[in-house]
Amino acid sequence: KQEVTQIPAALSVPEGENLVLNCSFTDSAIYNLQWFRQDPGKGLTSLLLIQSSQREQTSGRLNASLDKSSGRSTLYIAASQPGDSATYLCAVTSGTYKYIFGTGTRLKVLA
């Protein structure tokens, strides 16, 4: 059974810092991995999608890497801003294409 874990559960950093969020999964037989952002009271917004054959994806200040063999992914946020404050969720797709989500990392960037 696939399980997805995210560390840390919560993170508070001063503005401008570079930071890394971690995601690990137990079954390496995945189709893809996706990072989402969730703002309070709102749905999820897709940030980056990494196919199983890829090693990383970049979008602006965000960079996500994938190491299938070790069951790990990291989301790197450069030069963090207060507007980055949100919960970040990773999800893997496997089996019948359904998403299995981690529990999320609550990020707060202090001005």
Add this chain to the structure above:
Amino acid sequence: EAGVAQSPRYKIIEKRQSVAFWCNPISGHATLYWYQQILGQGPKLLIQFQNNGVVDDSQLPKDRFSAERLKGVDSTLKIQPAKLEDSAVYLCASSSPPGHRTDTQYFGPGTRLTVL
């Protein structure tokens, strides 16, 4: 392009009552998903539709939850009767191309259910 619409946004009921949630996916999206997100946890898939048909409902508590997708477009999720542990945010998502494993899912704002 309009996003995924959900209603109501908030609902408060007492245990043993019934409740229904509505979702309108992005136009043309054949795949529709309902997730349950309990506070402090990630979303958990309840049911996945491909057009009118159910692809996966393995985690749907079928003794109290039911869902249907009308004419392959809108969908309704019902809980009857509700329990305290059903308090959660119910998220609807849709994707295209239909069910392809490289899909990105687009999420609605969710319905926050509180069961007293």
